[in-house]
Amino acid sequence: MGQIETVVMLMLENRSLDSVLGWLYESELPARVIPEGSSPSFDGLCNAMSNRSGNRTFVAQHGTHQMHQPMRVPRWDPNEGYEFVVRQLYGDENAKVPESPWEQEPTMTGFASDFDAVYDDPAEVMGAYDERQLPVLYGLARRFAVSDRWFSSVPTQTNANRAFSLCGTSLGVVDNREIKTFETRTIFDALAGRKSWGVYWQWDGFQSGDPGPAGGCYTANLFPNIRAAVDRGEGSVATYAEFLDDLKGRRDIPELCYLEPHWGVGKGYPAGHDYVGVQGNDYHPPCFVGPSEHDLGALYDALRTSKQWEHMLFIITFDEHGGTYDHARPPRTVAPDEHLTAPGNEPPFDFTRLGVRVPTILVTPYVTPGTVFRAPTHAGHDFDHTSVIATLLKWAGVDPATAQLGRRVAVAPTFDSVLTTEAHLATEHIAVPDDYKDQGGGLGLHLGLELADFDPIGLSMEMWRHISDKSKDVSDFVHHLRHATKESSDT
Numbered sequence: 001m002g003q004i005e006t007v008v009m010l011m012l013e014n015r016s017l018d019s020v021l022g023w024l025y026e027s028e029l030p031a032r033v034i035p036e037g038s039s040p041s042f043d044g045l046c047n048a049m050s051n052r053s054g055n056r057t058f059v060a061q062h063g064t065h066q067m068h069q070p071m072r073v074p075r076w077d078p079n080e081g082y083e084f085v086v087r088q089l090y091g092d093e094n095a096k097v098p099e100s101p102w103e104q105e106p107t108m109t110g111f112a113s114d115f116d117a118v119y120d121d122p123a124e125v126m127g128a129y130d131e132r133q134l135p136v137l138y139g140l141a142r143r144f145a146v147s148d149r150w151f152s153s154v155p156t157q158t159n160a161n162r163a164f165s166l167c168g169t170s171l172g173v174v175d176n177r178e179i180k181t182f183e184t185r186t187i188f189d190a191l192a193g194r195k196s197w198g199v200y201w202q203w204d205g206f207q208s209g210d211p212g213p214a215g216g217c218y219t220a221n222l223f224p225n226i227r228a229a230v231d232r233g234e235g236s237v238a239t240y241a242e243f244l245d246d247l248k249g250r251r252d253i254p255e256l257c258y259l260e261p262h263w264g265v266g267k268g269y270p271a272g273h274d275y276v277g278v279q280g281n282d283y284h285p286p287c288f289v290g291p292s293e294h295d296l297g298a299l300y301d302a303l304r305t306s307k308q309w310e311h312m313l314f315i316i317t318f319d320e321h322g323g324t325y326d327h328a329r330p331p332r333t334v335a336p337d338e339h340l341t342a343p344g345n346e347p348p349f350d351f352t353r354l355g356v357r358v359p360t361i362l363v364t365p366y367v368t369p370g371t372v373f374r375a376p377t378h379a380g381h382d383f384d385h386t387s388v389i390a391t392l393l394k395w396a397g398v399d400p401a402t403a404q405l406g407r408r409v410a411v412a413p414t415f416d417s418v419l420t421t422e423a424h425l426a427t428e429h430i431a432v433p434d435d436y437k438d439q440g441g442g443l444g445l446h447l448g449l450e451l452a453d454f455d456p457i458g459l460s461m462e463m464w465r466h467i468s469d470k471s472k473d474v475s476d477f478v479h480h481l482r483h484a485t486k487e488s489s490d491t
Helices: 017-021 082-090 111-116 135-143 158-167 218-222 224-231 240-247 290-304 386-395 407-411 461-470 474-490
Strands: 006-012 032-034 050-053 056-059 145-147 197-201 236-239 256-259 265-268 275-279 312-318 360-363 371-373 444-446
Touching: 006 290, 006 386, 017 135, 050 111, 082 111, 135 290, 135 360, 158 218, 158 386, 197 218, 197 240, 218 224, 218 461, 224 236, 236 240, 240 256, 240 290, 265 461, 265 474, 275 461, 275 474, 290 312, 386 407, 461 474
Parallel strands: 006 256, 006 312, 032 371, 145 371, 197 236, 197 256
Antiparallel strands: 050 056, 145 360, 265 275, 275 444, 312 360
């Protein structure tokens, strides 16, 4: 990766590979497959793939055009906590899980029955967008390089997977049920003195000013070592608007830029035609995906027209699948350390199996257009989020085995072999429909009917996510929002 001078990483939210790229290369072969000799076909969806719930069968949907809200599928936020992911991977048509499931290979048969236990219409969780609906995500995957063997690091939700992507471990955490910080070393600590870096955030809790523990940058709040490093002068935390201004030439951007999305969170109404929450650009259900497509396209335009583009690598990935269907069985892996799941998380987990497959796209002049990539044949493991850490460490001249980021990072396969030495600089704008930007009212609060009489202003995204995680339905969600908003206003 000597030809790469700048790395930009965008970690999006809660989509399996099948959910947003399942129909990629449906009727054709990619131009290049890495490693050579692996399957020439992209491992996507076919109409024969299905799940059962009770006596009903639900097939993988080709596009979501026929559904009630085709740009908001699924209409309810699927279950994403650890206990539910276990059911999705191993459950039968009645959502029953075998004893000691982790000793067996996942069946990938429980998505529909898990969804059906809480919501209506399991077809929603089997829905998969096509290229007509997601022109940017599909367009970037086709024009650059996409992996069809990249798995989330843990079979659970956001915080643990983001911890693996920056720390190589979640310290035994597998659930977001408690607002928790990860007091441990990060990749930014390992890069000290070798690469400049910055973390950029979009959500501001509807507040202005410098972020802090009560709001602003979710990543810096979740990983205190980031703020400690900034205090030592080793990196920066700034707004996404500042990042875009710097791309235009205000000043040089750091060598490694980590981008938070504008978070989306909420709960769908029973009727399924609207939701309460925050409209984001992170693809998170049950928000509309139009703003995500619009803003990803705008970010791509900003990067490809910047002075750094000629030697840039833009990494797009998703932290977890968020309950959406995927057919690929997560393989076994290496436990990062001695931390085990906390009591109360059943069945116990030893971190030797990866989570559900997610999309990862490498956007750079230094890939052959139309590439599909998998881990090197000799690697012994599939890609997961620790592969980003390992690859960036090698880029910075640090041996992953000595970086003090755990055993998983030490053996993680790297994707530097996907890059070419010859640049393919030709790029072009990817158009999206005119209404995409304003779907869901645009970025920010989506009040719906239930929130018409008050504004939950000033709540941190940590609190929004915590409320969403513990709420069973929209009424419960609104009740907790009202309570948290009153406490916030009282203080």
